[in-house]
Amino acid sequence: MTREKLRIGLFGFGCVGQGLLDVLNSSKGFKADIVKICVKDRTKKRSIPMSNFTFDKYDILNDPSINLVVELIDDAEEAFSIVTTAMKGGKNVVTANKMMIAKHFKELVEMQEEYKVSLLYEASAGASIPIIRNLEEYYDNELLYSLRGILNGTTNYILTKMYNEGIAYQEALKEAQEKGFAESDPTLDVEGWDAKYKLCIISGHAYGLFLDPGEVFHYGIKTISKFDIQYAKEKGFKIKLVPYVGKTNESTITSFVLPRFISHDKYLYNVDNEYNGVITEAAFADKQFFCGKGAGGHATGSAVLSDISANSYGYRYEYKKYQQGTVLNYTRNYKLEVYLRYQNEKDRELFGFEEVSEYFSGKFHKYVIGVVNLENLYALRDKLSDMDVFIVNTGRKF
């Protein structure tokens, strides 16, 4: 297969940009030319000579000799402007920007068709785990029942440190930031936004459904307490932040992001620190488990390099599930069993519990385990961050 000679214009030189350069420099089999790097901060010390950099995006976007734009900045709206300008100008693009893709998914898919360019973004979900290409290529004809996993390295790192070492939440978050796992605004990680954006991207490739992220319920780990971890430990569980997408019947799917109890016999139990894990359940392949580093410069850089390499031999996503034209409905009418730790009875009442199986009211802590409808959780979504509660999906069938 003939490979096109790549001349790359790179946007952003933070943790992932530097990671990509390291990976590219150590890669023996593959060479690509980074012609220019566009950055915002004029004062930041750089690891390579300043002659490699520009502060003007049009030095890249208007350079006809550059045939691939690699976008690794963390401002989703600016990224959208860069990516769409590049695509309209006939340049192929590789990006890791999950928020940008999730928020403009359908439009970006249509633009690839319209301008006959390719947009690849394996690094945007699960970093080093090649889940998007697997969904595109391997599962293109397979009936996929569900996909769940760990898609955020920062929260998994925090939960691991709190569970294994008893480290306080803030301290664990600080470590995750120092190690370059967290977003510039870490509320995106700890409130579950980041996992949700990744879930929306994955759903596009798994089911051909381009979900509006605003329609998907998400909840993070911001209010987790020592009590919750103690409870999980006593029952032999770990707590992980687990996005889920799956079929509720032939023609309908649901999705959400919630912390989940994981028992020691489950694949995700040993997925610790910044590692991510994805479990697919399909009609014939049955259950499969993918695991790998989900955050950090080198892990993400390796996925970006894989896309750059794929680009050089003309690879593009075909969005096979979408092209097949099967119309799927989306529902939030879905029942889950959850653990709710709370303080005020009034808060608990808002959840509309059905079938309560466990109830505890101590001097300092209260919790209830019972069935709730995802619709109720979604209706409460704006109030949840002010409530003294923590919600965990028990994952139990009922």
Ligand code: HSE
């Ligand atoms: N902040 C993200 C995470 C980076 O922690 O997973 C990788 O997408």
